[in-house]
Amino acid sequence: MSSNVPQSRHLATPLPGPASVELMKRKHSAVSAGVATTMPVFAARAAGGIVEDVDGNRLIDLGSGIAVTTVGNSAPRVVEAVREQVEAFTHTCFMVTPYEGYVAVAEKLAELSPGDHEKRTALFNSGSEAVENAVKIARVHTGRDAVVVFDHAYHGRTNLTMAMTAKNMPYKKGFGPFAGEVYRAPMSYPFRDAEGIDGKLAAERAIDLIQAQVGADQVAAVVIEPVQGEGGFIVPAPGFLAALAEWCRANGALFVADEVQSGFGRTGTWFAVEHEGVVPDLLVSAKGIAGGLPLSAVTGRAEIMDSVHGGGLGGTYGGNPLACAAALAVIETIEADGLLERARQIEELVVGTLRSLQQRDPRIGDVRGRGAMIAAEFVDPATGRPDGALAKAVAAHAHAQGVIALTCGTWGNVIRFLPPLSISDELLIEGLAIVADGLAASR
Ligand code: PMP
Numbered sequence: 450m451s452s453n454v455p456q457s458r459h460l461a462t463p464l465p466g467p468a469s470v471e472l473m474k475r476k477h478s479a480v481s482a483g484v485a486t487t488m489p490v491f492a493a494r495a496a497g498g499i500v501e502d503v504d505g506n507r508l509i510d511l512g513s514g515i516a517v518t519t520v521g522n523s524a525p526r527v528v529e530a531v532r533e534q535v536e537a538f539t540h541t542c543f544m545v546t547p548y549e550g551y552v553a554v555a556e557k558l559a560e561l562s563p564g565d566h567e568k569r570t571a572l573f574n575s576g577s578e579a580v581e582n583a584v585k586i587a588r589v590h591t592g593r594d595a596v597v598v599f600d601h602a603y604h605g606r607t608n609l610t611m612a613m614t615a616k617n618m619p620y621k622k623g624f625g626p627f628a629g630e631v632y633r634a635p636m637s638y639p640f641r642d643a644e645g646i647d648g649k650l651a652a653e654r655a656i657d658l659i660q661a662q663v664g665a666d667q668v669a670a671v672v673i674e675p676v677q678g679e680g681g682f683i684v685p686a687p688g689f690l691a692a693l694a695e696w697c698r699a700n701g702a703l704f705v706a707d708e709v710q711s712g713f714g715r716t717g718t719w720f721a722v723e724h725e726g727v728v729p730d731l732l733v734s735a736k737g738i739a740g741g742l743p744l745s746a747v748t749g750r751a752e753i754m755d756s757v758h759g760g761g762l763g764g765t766y767g768g769n770p771l772a773c774a775a776a777l778a779v780i781e782t783i784e785a786d787g788l789l790e791r792a793r794q795i796e797e798l799v800v801g802t803l804r805s806l807q808q809r810d811p812r813i814g815d816v817r818g819r820g821a822m823i824a825a826e827f828v829d830p831a832t833g834r835p836d837g838a839l840a841k842a843v844a845a846h847a848h849a850q851g852v853i854a855l856t857c858g859t860w861g862n863v864i865r866f867l868p869p870l871s872i873s874d875e876l877l878i879e880g881l882a883i884v885a886d887g888l889a890a891s892r
Pocket residue numbers: 515574575576577578580603604605606674678679707708709710711735736
């Protein structure tokens with residue numbers, strides 16, 4: 450890490466400091482109130498495991514800009530690759546005069562994504578846009594309309610992806626009517642499922658509902674996050690994903706893995722489906738793929754991806770050359786710096802810390818996740834009911850102490866840990882200790 454941002458937490462002012470307060474005033478008069486912020490501080494620079502604000506406060510980053518800066522903020526190889534590219538050219542539009550970077554990213558995705566079949570990729574800008582395109586491709590290929598999604602799912606904020614997203618507030622409220630032909634099935638949620646509901650039974654429960662309410666021959670795609678993100682870092686029971694993929698294969702539907710949050714090394718493998726030995730027909734990546742530059746991708750079986758008519762996929766900026774240069778540098782960084790292994794070490798450290806905390810504090814109902822995608826679910830110990838207020842109070846304590854911690858979950862009762870893989874153990878331990886203090890203080 451060639452960072453000149455010191456890798457230590459430092460509070461120069463109470464948060465937010467005066468420069469952030471000033472900027473927040475400008476934000477309120479210039480930026481739509483619909484765009485909210487987790488923290489009241491404005492960033493000035495960031496690297497490794499630290500975000501420094503405009504008042505010189507240094508915050509421990511346990512959020513990676515919502516799972517984006519997996520290789521670290523302004524990672525050296527990414528900075529260098531983007532610098533070189535920006536000097537060569539900034540944009541031509543791949544649909545007008547194409548360039549090698551786009552093709553090279555597609556080649557890499559074919560190599561890194563699960564399955565040794567022939568693959569093709571199309572690049573876009575955001576996760577939502579890629580999910581929409583995966584659905585377009587699935588519909589063209591199958592000649593069917595229906596899309597099956599799951600409880601607690603998050604797939605984006607565009608019209609179709611809002612329909613696919615489960616949670617009303619804040620993502621959907623007032624924004625309808627939503628796109629049609631989207632059907633929701635029950636998710637495997639080991640912590641909240643009844644005793645004895647294993648992955649196979651949870652899949653049967655979902656499949657029964659799909660067959661009865663949608664019709665097997667109507668389904669174009671089953672779209673699922675292999676580890677749910679915004680919905681609460683829910684890891685389905687073993688076998689759930691494989692059973693759904695098998696049902697898709699048997700019924701001519703496509704199994705689409707939305708790995709926007711769980712992909713690109715986050716869980717200790719390139720993609721989270723690998724933990725379950727599942728090979729998706731289409732795989733959606735974004736977020737961590739380009740170290741902070743906007744890029745997303747749909748990668749899938751060649752015969753599916755090539756069933757779309759020429760000109761049917763694309764967009765002005767999709768696979769922008771700067772983002773492609775960044776993505777190639779991200780891949781090189783993950784490989785050269787052993788970051789998949791690092792994600793597994795982070796899992797051990799974070800899960801270990803949270804589990805020992807859980808033993809002393811039954812308000813932590815569940816600790817779960819994979820790699821550097823770990824969460825604690827807060828509950829009322831007497832009833833097991835979600836305790837969103839507690840998660841909020843713990844996060845607020847962390848924020849005030851200079852730790853960027855994010856909440857998630859259908860009931861907002863989950864704190865998720867998504868550190869950059871470049872964070873040091875020291876910072877991670879300190880950040881977790883502050884979260885633990887927040888829990889102790891919220892009695
Ligand atoms: N799918 C998943 C699983 C996500 O986590 C997200 C973003 N949180 C999206 C889709 C949407 O991505 P974007 O915000 O880039 O549109």
